[in-house]
Amino acid sequence: MTDQPYPTPAAPAHLGNTEARFGAVAKTFHWLTALLILTMIPLGILAQYWPYDTSEALAVKADLFSLHKTLGLVTFAVALARILWALIQPRPALLPTGSRVQSFAAETVHFALYGALVLVPLTGWIHHAASTGFAPIWWPFGQTLPFVPQSQPVADAFAGLHLVFNIVLVLSLVAHIGGALKHHVIDRDATLKRMLPGNCALPDELPSKQTHAAPIVAAIAVWGMAVAAGLGVGLAGERTRAAEPALEAVPSQWVVQDGTLAITVQQLNQPVTGRFADWTAAIDFEERATDGVHGDVSVTVAIPSLSLGGVTTQALAPDFLNADAFATATFSGPIRATETGYVVDGTLDMVGQSVPLRLPFDLVIVGDTATATGTAMIDRRDFAMGPTYRDEATVGFTVTVDVALTATRSAE
Ligand code: HEM
Ligand code: HEM
Incomplete structure (x- = not known):
């Protein structure tokens, strides 16, 4: 709880991470994905709720969805590059400000967010590939995916997953952004600053107090529950569709x-x-x-x-x-x-x-x-x-x- 816990002089900017700092590449990836994700969520909701009661409104809705899908794939590509970079880089340990429980929660949310960066666009893409018609991806590589059948039950299941995964993403982001602000405003530590451009006063090494295994297991458990809930939502839509009255057989020559x-x-x-x-x-x-x-x-x-x-x-x-x-x-x-x-x-x-x-x-x-x-x-x-x-x-x-x-x- 001090204003300046690490009075070491600012180091020159590095592209790569150290044990204590995010390098320029990791920071750029972080804020680029943040920008894309924070654009994609309202864009998805806007496209979903846009009316389609006139020809003009339907055309705009289709464009909003095409934009959502195309930008979503850009987000997916950036996210994969970001994750690859994170895998080959040292991962800065959390600053030792919060309690063990807080650190555990923060790390669980980080892994949940890494999961969301893959699972949210992937389920959207599979939902799109399993559906026919409406709002193409603006690219020349086709609209289907190998191994994804064009089938309504598959489309419904992945629509449910995309929705529930987005809810997990939004809840994780509320915790993540809230946590970052708490560190900055209440703890007054360098957590937010070390993700912002430029240098901040930090040693090159931090006492590493986290183990990665428990938060990774917790994040996987969260995603497991989200899969079950998403499939439940998707299949509920499928059951409503199937529950139609059947016509009686007619006599015929x-x-x-x-x-x-x-x-x-x-x-x-x-x-x-x-x-x-x-x-x-x-x-x-x-x-x-x-x-x-x-x-x-x-x-x-x-x-x-x-x-x-x-x-x-x-x-x-x-x-x-x-x-x-x-x-x-x-x-x-x-x-x-x-x-x-x-x-x-x-x-x-x-x-x-x-x-x-x-x-x-x-x-x-x-x-x-x-x-x-x-x-x-x-x-x-x-x-x-x-x-x-x-x-x-x-x-x-x-x-x-x-x-x-x-x-x-x-x-x-
Ligand atoms: C305004 C929005 C955001 C703020 C203020 C913010 C802030 C931060 C900060 C301060 C850190 C560093 C944490 C630390 O030092 O240990 C961080 C890490 C992280 N952020 Fe964000 N973030 C935002 C949006 C997002 C979004 C949209 C995503 C992705 C969906 C995201 C994913 C991550 C991940 C995965 C890490 C962990 C990086 C690592 O340690 O490997 N953030 N964020
Ligand atoms: C990081 C990327 C993405 C985010 C944050 C995101 C977010 C959202 C949100 C918030 C919704 C509205 C809620 C819902 O019904 O699920 C939505 C709907 C949708 N998204 Fe995405 N999306 C992403 C990527 C994609 C991609 C890559 C595609 C397809 C290629 C896609 C296709 C769709 C479709 C088809 C819907 C309508 C779902 C329905 O009819 O139930 N999304 N998305």
Whole structure:
């Protein structure tokens, strides 16, 4: 508790650390990461809470996220360089001002922060790579990662981890900055000064009183708990998504054994493909036509069963599929032959609108098994979807519907 505990003269500035001082490189790394991290946190929150109720607002939100992701990777690179540098340098011991408990807490927070410098950007990156659509990283190296599948459960899990890891980061920073200020204002020691540019009076060696093992173990325990909490948060989101009512099976002459009902939208001029997990089809089909008609088809789709990359929530919102008000869509119509295959000239009932829709498809029947694939185009404006997205800059007008199914002839 003295104003000048180490009256040795100031040493010339070094690039590297000594047992008592941070060198210029470590200081530069520290304040550069501090600047980046303290920019990234508000940027992430701003992007997350930015509205997307108009085309203009969505475009700004996408830019905020792209900036967040790109700057986040810059932060990641700087953080890795910083950690490499710290590993090959002597680590200045804490000044012997605080109690053992305080030193233990300070060191635990330091290791928690080192962990955050890796884990926070890494989980954000994996979340991004597992999602499809929305806000690219502004770089030419691709948007995916090897070994990371593009899958909604993986994306949800890593969104949960990114969120909880950020909470650990913020809590650690509150303790870290509070501790630095306490040393400066109350203890009046050189803790803050030795991290600031320039020299301060310090000996070249300090009585080392800390062991690194216990704080490292404590920091690992903190991160272990954060992993459990993050996965809990991520999977809770996944369970809410899975708890949708299932459609009841319908009687059908041809019973669908296996199939996909996919849609592709253009989001910021990038295709985003998703699927309805739950739909039923009642199909009547005879190889021989009666009055030019081979049969008819009636498809019912559970709208909330859609997953559409990173934009599922937006797609199900009231201004698009309005899943809360219109839980199902139906498509039905007669099947006719064309020169190249077949076509259903039917009607699509969706979001309270009834619009004619033509679905050409190819059909191969072998014995009692039929395989059909077809593609239809919908214009979202016909269904008054996304009325505030007046142009195609953020959300394209055309939605492509791809159907592929295998059905078997039922015994009756
Ligand atoms: C205004 C914000 C900040 C202040 C005032 C501050 C202050 C300090 C000070 C004074 C030290 C030296 C501690 C000592 O002498 O033992 C330090 C070390 C450290 N700081 Fe910060 N810091 C800030 C932001 C951050 C941020 C954002 C991070 C990273 C997420 C960070 C990570 C670290 C780490 C890991 C160490 C330990 C370095 C080592 O001993 O290996 N700091 N900080
Ligand atoms: C040190 C770097 C980073 C910090 C401090 C940071 C911080 C944040 C914060 C505070 C949020 C809002 C809270 C949340 O929902 O999690 C957020 C969200 C997000 N961040 Fe980061 N982030 C970093 C790096 C990255 C990187 C590198 C990426 C992707 C390449 C990324 C992608 C995202 C995404 C996609 C979200 C939205 C999460 C969601 O939809 O739930 N972040 N970030």
